[in-house]
Amino acid sequence: MPPPLQPEVTVNGEKIPARLIAAEAQNHRAAPGKPGLAWRAAARALAVRELLLQEARRLGLEPKPRLVGPGRREATEEALVRAVIERRVQASVPDEAACRAFHAAHRDLFRSPPLYAASHILLAAAPGTPERADARAVAREILARLAARPQAFEDLARAHSACPSREAGGRLGQLAPGDTVPEFETALATMAVGTITPEPVETRYGFHIIRLDDRAEGAELPFDLARPRVRETMERAAWARAAKALVAELVAAAEITGIDFPRVA
Known part of the structure; x- marks a missing residue:
């Protein structure tokens, strides 16, 4: 009404x-x-x-x-x-001169994407299943153990993670925007290098404990590389x-x- x-x-x-x-x-x-x-x-x-x-x-x-x-x-x-x-x-349709002028005035808009090196431990559980609550509880238990011994991350990943990356101690390698689900990507963007997420990150796959191992910020793109995005x-x-x-x-x-x-x- x-x-x-x-x-x-x-x-x-x-x-x-x-x-x-x-x-x-x-x-x-x-x-x-x-x-x-x-x-x-x-x-x-x-x-x-x-x-x-x-x-x-x-x-x-x-x-x-x-x-x-x-x-x-x-x-x-x-x-x-x-x-x-x-x-x-x-x-x-903007001409070449207009595109160059816009790029010069808005260089921060045209950068290469940031790159991340990250590791995670995945407690898998589909949404809406009884296992979801159990996975969250286990993730929080692991986080409590990591708070006391952060150097145990790799061992805990091998023991508990449902992701194939467990064989590498949870290491996912280099990640760019779009390589992971949005919730995971949002967590990476807000983390400091060397830190572990204070709470499990929930996605459709379950609950992730994420460690950010390194970050390379995107660089400004020269006009010749940025031209398509500028236009x-x-x-x-x-x-x-x-x-x-x-x-x-x-x-x-x-x-x-x-x-x-x-x-x-």
């Missing part, structure tokens, strides 16, 4: 049902006790969607749903929204600006009731 006193939302005379706004509101965060914020964000999102659908009809576009996953195609309305964006959003970054930013301008144009020309839109600078 909508928060109290929320008015009916219409876009050029087309009503957006409150039940759809309530469902969409689940996708928008709001501070505790302020459901109206999520409601208004959802109403704006659905109003923009309706404007894009109306623009697609005005242009006479035909939906051509694409495959978006194994055995799954776009819904008709999704295909229409994509079609109108492809027709109306034309982002400029991609600039193209994405240009596309976002063009999409924002299209929405602002449609909002300005529409008659919308029940929800306001912030002014676009």
Whole structure:
């Protein structure tokens, strides 16, 4: 149900049902006790969607749903929204000079990835299984032993780890971003060299005790190596600006009731 006193939302005379706004509101965060914020964000999102659908009809576009996953195609309305964006959003392509200037002004954005040397002990347990709690308990017992004797890491890895790296005392070798699951990678990024995670790191595989053995920070990339990333970054930013301008144009020309839109600078 909508928060109290929320008015009916219409876009050029087309009503957006409150039940759809309530469902969409689940996708928008709001501070505790302020459901109206999520409601208004959802109403704006659905109003923009309706404007894009109306623009697609005005242009006479035909939906051509694409495959978006194994055995799954776009819904008709999704295909229409994509079609109108492809027709109306034309982002400029940066030239070489613009790319060089952007790289010079944002060198920190274009670096080689950091590299890590790490070891771990894996207490394996699938999510939602009774073994999960047992694996966590064992991981904490091992951490307690490591707190007293950190030099025992390799022996404990050989004795307890469910990863093939146990044969090497838990050593995983060199790791780059993307080589491990996100939770593991996040832990590595926040650790000091030579330290062990104070708590087990939980992933879909179970619980990891991680030791960071070394880190090599990424270096700034010269323009010739960074060129593809620079161009991609600039193209994405240009596309976002063009999409924002299209929405602002449609909002300005529409008659919308029940929800306001912030002014676009």
